[in-house]
Amino acid sequence: MSDSPRTQYRTSPPAKLNLFLEILGRRDDGFHELDTVMVAIDWRDELQLEMTATPGISLAVQWLPSRSEVASDLGVEPDDPLLDVPTDGSNLVHRALELINDAAGYSGGWLVRLGKRIPSGAGMGGASSDAAATLRLAAAALASEDDGCLATLTGDRLVELAEQLGSDVPFFLGDVQSVEPTVANDLLRGNPGTLARALGRGERLTFYDLPHPHRFGVVYPAIALSTAQVYRHASVTEQPRSGLDAVNAFLRPHDNTDTEILYNALTRPACGLSPPIGEAIQCLRELGQPNASLGRHRSHCQMTGSGSACFIWLTPDGESIQEQRQSNDVNEAWLATIRERLPGGALVQTVATCPAAPEIHIA
Numbered sequence: 001m002s003d004s005p006r007t008q009y010r011t012s013p014p015a016k017l018n019l020f021l022e023i024l025g026r027r028d029d030g031f032h033e034l035d036t037v038m039v040a041i042d043w044r045d046e047l048q049l050e051m052t053a054t055p056g057i058s059l060a061v062q063w064l065p066s067r068s069e070v071a072s073d074l075g076v077e078p079d080d081p082l083l084d085v086p087t088d089g090s091n092l093v094h095r096a097l098e099l100i101n102d103a104a105g106y107s108g109g110w111l112v113r114l115g116k117r118i119p120s121g122a123g124m125g126g127a128s129s130d131a132a133a134t135l136r137l138a139a140a141a142l143a144s145e146d147d148g149c150l151a152t153l154t155g156d157r158l159v160e161l162a163e164q165l166g167s168d169v170p171f172f173l174g175d176v177q178s179v180e181p182t183v184a185n186d187l188l189r190g191n192p193g194t195l196a197r198a199l200g201r202g203e204r205l206t207f208y209d210l211p212h213p214h215r216f217g218v219v220y221p222a223i224a225l226s227t228a229q230v231y232r233h234a235s236v237t238e239q240p241r242s243g244l245d246a247v248n249a250f251l252r253p254h255d256n257t258d259t260e261i262l263y264n265a266l267t268r269p270a271c272g273l274s275p276p277i278g279e280a281i282q283c284l285r286e287l288g289q290p291n292a293s294l295g296r297h298r299s300h301c302q303m304t305g306s307g308s309a310c311f312i313w314l315t316p317d318g319e320s321i322q323e324q325r326q327s328n329d330v331n332e333a334w335l336a337t338i339r340e341r342l343p344g345g346a347l348v349q350t351v352a353t354c355p356a357a358p359e360i361h362i363a
C-alpha cells in the first residue's frame with residue numbers, strides 16, 4: 001500500500017442517555033448486574049481514520065469548535081484538566097485499533113483524527129462511542145483492502161472486541177442482529193438501532209424501533225465523575241424496577257405523561273459525591289414545570305449514566321415531528337434560561353434521538 005493518496009473513513013459517533021438504570025446485583029468481577037435503557041442522541045464527536053503503510057497508531061485529538069470556546073462555555077480555564085483527552089494507549093480509540101490489528105492480523109498503521117464535542121466523565125458514553133466507531137471504521141477500511149478480512153471481522157467478532165473495550169461499547173455498534181453480520185456494506189450503512197434495553201453489565205442488548213424521534217435538553221455542568229467511584233457508592237436494590245416500563249413509555253409516550261418514567265440508581269451516589277449535580281437536576285425540574293404550552297404535564301428529568309450530565313425529556317407527550325419543529329425555538333429560548341440560572345458554567349444543548357451506529361463516509 002502506498003502512503004498517498006490515502007482513503008479516508010469518517011463517521012460522527014453519537015452520545016447516549018440512560019433513560020433508566022437499575023442495579024440488580026454486585027458481581028465477583030467487580031462489575032454490577034444492570035437493567036438499563038439507553039438512547040443514542042445527536043451530540044456527536046467526529047472521527048476520521050486512514051491506513052498507513054508505516055506501522056503504529058498516530059492519534060490527534062482536538063475540541064470542537066475549539067478548546068478555548070468549550071472552556072469558556074464551561075466557565076473554566078482553557079488548560080483545565082476537565083478538557084484533557086488522552087492521545088496515548090489509554091484512549092479507547094487507540095485500544096480499539098490494537099484489538100482490531102490483532103484480530104485481523106494487520107501489521108500496517110493508522111492515522112486518526114478525533115474531534116471531541118462529547119464531554120468526558122459525563123455519563124454520555126463519549127469514549128465508548130468513539131471506540132465502537134473506530135471498530136466499524138477500521139473493519140470497513142480493512143475489508144476494502146483485503147476481502148479476506150470479511151471472514152474475520154464479522155459483526156459477532158466486532159461485538160466480542162467491543163465487550164473487551166467497555167460495558168457501554170456494544171451499544172454503539174447498534175443492532176448488529178438486524179443486519180447481515182458478514183457483509184461489510186452493512187457496517188458502512190449504519191443500522192437503525194436507537195433505543196436499547198441492556199442487561200448483564202450492559203452488553204446484553206435488545207434494540208427497539210422508536211415510532212418517532214424524541215428530543216431532550218441536556219446539561220453538562222463542569223464536573224467529571226469517575227464511573228468506578230460512583231458505582232462503589234451505589235447500593236443494590238432489593239425490589240428492582242423493570243427497564244421494560246421505560247421502554248414501553250418511549251414506544252407509547254401518549255399513555256405515560258404523568259407517571260415517573262426516568263430513573264437512575266446512580267443519581268443518589270453521584271449527587272452525594274458532587275452536590276451540584278442535584279442542583280442541576282432541580283433547576284431543570286423547576287424550569288420544566290411552567291411549560292404547559294409544550295404539553296408537558298410533569299418535568300421528566302434525570303442524570304445520565306454515572307453523571308455528571310443531566311437531561312429533561314422534551315417530548316413525553318409524543319409530539320409529531322411538525323410540532324417538534326414548531327416548539328424548537330421555544331425550547332432553545334428556554335435552554336438559554338437554564339444556562340443563565342445554573343451556578344457556574346455548563347454545556348447546554350437540545351438533542352434528538354439518532355441511530356447508535358451512524359453511517360460511514362469514504363473519500
Ligand SMILES: C[C@](O)(CO)[C@H](O)COP(=O)(O)OP(=O)(O)OC[C@H]1O[C@@H](n2ccc(N)nc2=O)[C@H](O)[C@@H]1O
Nearest residue numbers: 030031032034166167168169201202227228231305306
Ligand atoms: C454508567 C454506564 O455508562 C451506564 O450505561 C455504564 O454502566 C458504564 O459503562 P463503561 O463506562 O463502559 O464502564 P466500564 O469501562 O466497563 O467500567 C468502568 C468501571 O465501572 C464499574 N462498572 C461498570 C459497568 C457495570 N455494569 N458495573 C460496574 O461496576 C466498574 O467499577 C468498572 O471498573
Ligand SMILES: Nc1ncnc2c1ncn2[C@@H]1O[C@H](COP(=O)(O)OP(=O)(O)OP(=O)(O)O)[C@@H](O)[C@H]1O
Nearest residue numbers: 091092120121122123124125126127128130227305
Ligand atoms: N476517546 C475518548 N474520549 C474521551 N475520553 C476518553 C477517550 N478514551 C479514553 N478516555 C478517558 O476515559 C474517561 C471517561 O470517558 P467517557 O467520556 O466515556 O466517560 P463517561 O462519559 O463517564 O462515559 P460512561 O457513560 O461510559 O461512563 C476520560 O476521563 C478519559 O480520560
